[in-house]
Amino acid sequence: MARTTGTKRAILDAALQLAAERGISGTTMDDVAERAGVAKGSLYYNFSSKDQLFEGLMLEGMSALTEALREARAGAQGEAAIEALVTTLLGRIKANTPLARVIAGDIFRTDRPWQETSFAFRHEALAEFAAAIDGAGRERSVPAGQDPGASVTWSTQLMAASVFGATLMAGLEWLVSDPDRPQADVVDAVLATFGRSREPAVVQAKTPR
Amino acid sequence: MARTTGTKRAILDAALQLAAERGISGTTMDDVAERAGVAKGSLYYNFSSKDQLFEGLMLEGMSALTEALREARAGAQGEAAIEALVTTLLGRIKANTPLARVIAGDIFRTDRPWQETSFAFRHEALAEFAAAIDGAGRERSVPAGQDPGASVTWSTQLMAASVFGATLMAGLEWLVSDPDRPQADVVDAVLATFGRSREPAVVQAKTPR
Structure with missing residues (x-):
């Protein structure tokens, strides 16, 4: 965009x-x-109109997010893809907290004129998480470009919502409680919740940040 | 109440x-x-006033939730306490979806007259999750009655937010996508996200439901 x-x-x-x-x-x-x-x-x-303005705002924010998630997942395999998605989502929440708050409050509203588009974006975002979960379990990722949500089971879809919700809530809690803490600590806490830890190679690559 | x-x-x-x-x-x-x-x-x-009305509504909903979470955690030990909290939160979301939607949309608003009370309730709810996580890790629970948030580290607080957010988002996704699925399937998916599974004894006890 x-x-x-x-x-x-x-x-x-x-x-x-x-x-x-x-x-x-x-x-x-x-x-x-x-x-x-x-x-x-x-x-x-x-x-x-006001509806057109806020639809534009939501769509701009949500399409930037799904694009960032898509890129993050495409650049990683297996377990590392989940970490890349968590890191990317936390980074976006930190970079634009007001937008994260507005999207978080809007995501399950059913009365918005932009509801269908918003639903489609939520589906796309969750599909990236679902593909990463699927890929981590099966030790392979869905190739970039292929619809990652195509063959996702309902249970994987719920796990994707869980990972997304965990990251979103931890991110907002971070920024409410102690925003000066480094993002890596938040990534660690979210991954620890899933019984995972950061990939050593990724820790290395991110140290200069 | x-x-x-x-x-x-x-x-x-x-x-x-x-x-x-x-x-x-x-x-x-x-x-x-x-x-x-x-x-x-x-x-x-x-x-x-309208503020007084909605403050009353939010507080009624949030105090019922924290009370249910407190009871759920008090009745379980170690790993089972996390499962009890996930099950209880999903049950409340299913039982009163409109309230869950309104609370989810309001939880990170910073402009409400009831913000401080709402913040206190969020802290209480998260403290139950934090105590369960602490208890699961150390194989003991904080005794009921003792402030479970007293000695919680920041990292455990973020993990608590993760578990809460995962359960909330999975629960809302459940009710948007396929509300006829049994709650046990959603509990399974959330726990699987955390690399956990339901306790056999609990599965047994819940079969007749």
């Missing part, structure tokens, strides 16, 4: 700040125009 | 339905009065 700039970017950023502070339902177009420092005409020129 | 009945109960139930459908911010006191079938005077007689 091309990076959005200028007025459109300012509007999306203001909408995100406000949604993180007071929820999507609690945010009005007037609030967004004021926070972004743009005229209402300019706001409506860029986004014809 | 004494069970709320009559008009107050009807108001709380209507508020929950509406919040699950359109969010707390998207729900007005007028909506609640209409859905509950009570006059506005009666609504305001029971709850002086």
